[in-house]
Amino acid sequence: MYEAVFHVRGEGPYERATAESTTRIDLWCNDHCDLLSIVGDGEELVLDRIREAVGVSQRLGDGDDRLIVTSACLKQHAEGYVEQYLAAHDCLTLPPLRYENGAKVVRVLALDAANLTAFYRDVASDYAVTVESKRELPTPSVDAPLLSPDALLPALSPRQREVYRTAHEQGYFELPRETTTAEIAATVGIERRTAEHHLRRAEKKLADALVDAL
Structure with missing residues (x-):
C-alpha cells in the first residue's frame, strides 16, 4: 500500500478563505453536512465564506478554535475535483480533508504506486499541485490501524x-x-x-x- 499527501490549489471557498488568513480548516464529510474544525485568527472571514457556500447550522467554541456543523455538504455546492480523480485511478482518501494556505491538502492511498502517479499526473494537468510526502506503508491489521503523525497530533x-x-x-x-x-x-x-x-x-x-x- 502507498500513501501520498498532495496540496491542490483551487478556487473553492475554503481555499480562498485560508489564502486570505492564517487559518486551517479540517473537514469531515457526512454527506448531508460537514463537520469543520477551524483553527487560526481569521475566524470571521472563514465563517463568512462558509455561510456563503453551505451555511452554518451549529457553532461550538470560541477564540481561535471552533467547531462548525454546516447546513449542507460542500461537495454538493462546489466542484468535486479530487473525488473524480480518486475514482478514476482506484485511489482512496482518508479524512479529514485539510485546507490551509490557499490549498486543499489530501492524503491519498493506493494499492499500486502507479495509481498514485496517475492520480498526480491527471490532477496536476488541471490544477497547481505539490507533493508533501510519499511513502510505502506496511499492510494494516486490525490491531495496527493505519495512522500517520498528523492523525495523532x-x-x-x-x-x-x-x-x-x-x-x-x-x-x-x-x-x-x-x-x-x-x-x-x-x-x-x-x-x-x-x-x-x-x-x-x-x-x-x-x-x-x-x-x-x-
Whole structure:
C-alpha cells in the first residue's frame, strides 16, 4: 500500500478563505453536512465564506478554535475535483480533508504506486499541485490501524506552527534559553504578545495531546 499527501490549489471557498488568513480548516464529510474544525485568527472571514457556500447550522467554541456543523455538504455546492480523480485511478482518501494556505491538502492511498502517479499526473494537468510526502506503508491489521503523525497530533494553525517551529529552531526550549519571545516575534514578523499567544496555544495543544501517553 502507498500513501501520498498532495496540496491542490483551487478556487473553492475554503481555499480562498485560508489564502486570505492564517487559518486551517479540517473537514469531515457526512454527506448531508460537514463537520469543520477551524483553527487560526481569521475566524470571521472563514465563517463568512462558509455561510456563503453551505451555511452554518451549529457553532461550538470560541477564540481561535471552533467547531462548525454546516447546513449542507460542500461537495454538493462546489466542484468535486479530487473525488473524480480518486475514482478514476482506484485511489482512496482518508479524512479529514485539510485546507490551509490557499490549498486543499489530501492524503491519498493506493494499492499500486502507479495509481498514485496517475492520480498526480491527471490532477496536476488541471490544477497547481505539490507533493508533501510519499511513502510505502506496511499492510494494516486490525490491531495496527493505519495512522500517520498528523492523525495523532493536534491541529495547530499555520501561524501556531510557524511560531512553534521558529521557537524550536532558535533554541527557546533549550536550557538555558537561547532566544526570547521578542526575537521570535521579530523573525516571524508579528508583535511579541501575538507570538507569545500563539506559542502558549501551541504548547497547550501539544501537552494535552501527549499527556495521556506519559
